Amino acid sequence: MDPTKKTLQPYVTGSSVLAIKYNEGIIVAADTLGSYGSLARFTDLQRMSKVTNHTLIGGSGDISDLQQIQKTVESLILENTGFKKDEEPLTPKEIQQYISRVMYNRRSRFDPLWNHIIVAGYQNNESFLGAVDIFGTFYEDNTIASGFGAYFAQPLLRKGYKEDLTKDEAIDLIKTCLKVLFYRDARTINKFQIAEVSEGGITISDPFELETHWEIADWQEGHL
Amino acid sequence: MFRTQYDSDVTTFSPQGRLHQIEYAMEAVKQGSTAIGLKSETHAIVVTLLRSSSDLSSYQQKIFKVDENIGIAIAGLTADARVLLKYMQNETLNHKYVFESPMSVEKLVSQIADKSQIHTQRYGKRPYGVGLLVIGHDKSGVHLFETSPSGNYFNYYAQAIGSRAQSAKTYLEKNFENFKKLSLDDLIFHGLTAIKESSSKEVLTKDNCSVGIVGVDTPFKFLEKDKLEKFLERVQPQDDLDDMDLNNDNQMNID
Numbered sequence: 474m475d476p477t478k479k480t481l482q483p484y485v486t487g488s489s490v491l492a493i494k495y496n497e498g499i500i501v502a503a504d505t506l507g508s509y510g511s512l513a514r515f516t517d518l519q520r521m522s523k524v525t526n527h528t529l530i531g532g533s534g535d536i537s538d539l540q541q542i543q544k545t546v547e548s549l550i551l552e553n554t555g556f557k558k559d560e561e562p563l564t565p566k567e568i569q570q571y572i573s574r575v576m577y578n579r580r581s582r583f584d585p586l587w588n589h590i591i592v593a594g595y596q597n598n599e600s601f602l603g604a605v606d607i608f609g610t611f612y613e614d615n616t617i618a619s620g621f622g623a624y625f626a627q628p629l630l631r632k633g634y635k636e637d638l639t640k641d642e643a644i645d646l647i648k649t650c651l652k653v654l655f656y657r658d659a660r661t662i663n664k665f666q667i668a669e670v671s672e673g674g675i676t677i678s679d680p681f682e683l684e685t686h687w688e689i690a691d692w693q694e695g696h697l
Numbered sequence: 698m699f700r701t702q703y704d705s706d707v708t709t710f711s712p713q714g715r716l717h718q719i720e721y722a723m724e725a726v727k728q729g730s731t732a733i734g735l736k737s738e739t740h741a742i743v744v745t746l747l748r749s750s751s752d753l754s755s756y757q758q759k760i761f762k763v764d765e766n767i768g769i770a771i772a773g774l775t776a777d778a779r780v781l782l783k784y785m786q787n788e789t790l791n792h793k794y795v796f797e798s799p800m801s802v803e804k805l806v807s808q809i810a811d812k813s814q815i816h817t818q819r820y821g822k823r824p825y826g827v828g829l830l831v832i833g834h835d836k837s838g839v840h841l842f843e844t845s846p847s848g849n850y851f852n853y854y855a856q857a858i859g860s861r862a863q864s865a866k867t868y869l870e871k872n873f874e875n876f877k878k879l880s881l882d883d884l885i886f887h888g889l890t891a892i893k894e895s896s897s898k899e900v901l902t903k904d905n906c907s908v909g910i911v912g913v914d915t916p917f918k919f920l921e922k923d924k925l926e927k928f929l930e931r932v933q934p935q936d937d938l939d940d941m942d943l944n945n946d947n948q949m950n951i952d
Contacts, residue, residue: 553804561801561837570797 483535483587485509487520488660489622490531490591491650492602493630494615495643498671499593499600501529502647504655505680506662507536513662521668523675525550527596528565529668530572533620534588534607542586545575565594565601569611577609589619593670600670618650621658626650640669652683708820718824719817722846725826726858729772731895732759733865734830734841735855735888737879740912741832741839743770744888746859746896747905760909760919764789766799766834768909768917772859773827773846781809781825802833802840806850814848828858832911839912861895868894881912882928885920889932901929 485507492501507515520539521531524546532539549571553563563571569592579585585607594601603613616630633646644667655661663685668677690696703709704717711717732745747756760770761778763785771778785805792800809829816822824846831842843858844850855873857865868891876884885908893901906929908920920928 561835563796564798564836567796567798571795574795 479584480535480538480587483538485514485536486587486660487518487533487536487539487620488658489618489620489626489654490520490533490589491619491622491626491630491647491654492531492591492593492617493634493638493643493647494600494602495638495640496636497640498595498669499602500640500643500647501531501591501593501668501670502651502665503531503533504651504661505664505666506660508660511659516662516664517680519666519677521666521677523677524568525562525594526674527562527670528568528592528594529670529675529677530568531591531593531668532588533622535586538586538588539590542572542575542588542590546572562596564596565592566603568592568594569601569603569605573605573609573611575609576605576607580608591617591619593668595670595672598672621660622650622654625654625657629653648683652685655683655685706820707817707823716817719847722824722826723828726773726828726845727860727862729774729828729859730759731857731859731862731865731892732770732772732830733855733857733862733869733888733891733895734770734832734843734853735869735873735876735884735891736832736839736841736853737876737881737884739839740881740884740910740915741834741841742881742884742888742911743768743830743832743909744885744892745770745907746892746899746901747907756905758907760907762909762917763805763831763833764793764799765916766911767802767805768832768911770830770832770909771827772830772862774825775827777825777827778829781812781827781829784812785809799835801835801837802831802842803837803852805833806831806842806844809844810848810850813844813846817846817848830856830858832909833917834911834913834915855891857891857895859895861897864894864897865891881910881915885910885928886931889928893932901933903929 490503501521503520505517506513507518521529522543523529572590576586590605592603602617604617605611616634618627629650651665655663663682664680666678666680703711707718730746730748734743743760745759749756761782762768789800813825816824829844833840841853842850843856855869903922903926911917
């Protein structure tokens with residue numbers, strides 16, 4: 474009998490996902506790169522997806538595992554909608570819990586789904602921002618950053634966060650963080666998408682670039 | 698033994714297009730003692746009339762708690778009901794584990810219906826001989842459902858099942874339009890009045906009837922015996938009881 478095979482390391486990976494709450498919803502952002510080791514293999518992947526009219530999930534880590542999670546959640550939603558009228562859709566919190574159970578189950582089989590998932594939702598005039606890690610640990614916060622962003626962007630997001638942050642302020646802050654990550658994280662490209670989760674529903678922007686300056690790079694120790 | 702040649706097997710249609718075994722199963726529900734359910738905007742209750750198999754035995758329980766937000770009342774085969782109850786308790790617990798939220802009442806009821814339907818179509822199985830009134834509260838409000846052995850389920854403002862349910866139904870049909878805004882106390886009063894309609898000569902006591910309650914901010918619970926007694930005093934004023942007792946005495950003069 475062949476030995477059981479597990480994912481021992483991720484293959485095609487996505488880098489950070491950033492998210493912050495503002496006064497009327499949530500801003501989520503990520504770049505569009507799928508790295509194959511250090512090779513920038515796929516440059517136009519979308520790592521955020523709308524799963525219900527109120528909920529968006531985004532993820533870092535193994536892209537194929539992320540796609541599988543997206544599929545699982547999509548079929549869960551499909552199972553829960555349909556013939557029954559005036560039925561309440563699953564809440565963002567319920568979706569986060571469900572993902573957490575899937576992740577915990579996989580880690581308990583010593584074969585984890587190699588991701589850090591961010592769940593952002595806006596339902597019944599309330600915003601929800603939470604995450605699930607590779608082990609199934611779940612938490613909620615006003616600002617969340619996965620991957621390398623947990624080290625570089627999270628402190629900046631926390632510093633910039635306030636109760637009544639406006640949408641424009643939130644987007645500016647997120648863009649600053651994306652730029653910092655682009656400068657320091659070698660698994661990032663200058664092609665980003667920003668998603669808005671609010672009363673009006675969910676919109677994911679087309680990919681865009683940020684203005685960068687490399688003239689001062691020569692003074693950075695270690696830069697070629 | 699057989700009413701027709703088409704009733705020995707659940708899966709064979711009669712020439713009239715009917716499935717006799719399923720109709721017999723639904724008949725079993727009608728043989729059970731009465732259970733009624735009704736709801737307001739904030740609460741749903743079930744009221745049942747209990748039977749005992751002999752004077753020496755206790756009354757058979759007919760109301761059960763499924764979860765904090767859901768309860769059922771049964772009419773028909775108690776043993777079958779216990780199977781469905783265990784299934785419902787399992788499903789709600791599992792839902793709580795997976796989603797960290799209480800299960801939607803309709804979702805649970807539709808699963809019961811699907812489970813019952815399988816028993817109407819598969820060779821070698823028999824339908825459940827029990828009907829349920831399911832009351833519950835979830836994020837879409839307060840609900841009352843009826844399930845039946847045929848695999849159907851219905852949403853109700855008020856409903857009665859079991860023997861002599863028609864008398865209770867008549868009462869409920871006359872009054873259900875006022876139920877919406879009622880307080881819990883008034884709802885219980887109407888529930889007990891309705892069950893009295895179908896209890897014919899039998900006097901309601903704190904032992905032979907039972908009330909289950911669930912609502913917004915009210916986890917499922919049974920109405921306490923002493924409170925039930927107070928309600929019964931309102932539903933059956935002493936004067937009426939005296940009259941009834943006289944009648945009963947006449948019948949009981951056999952020793």
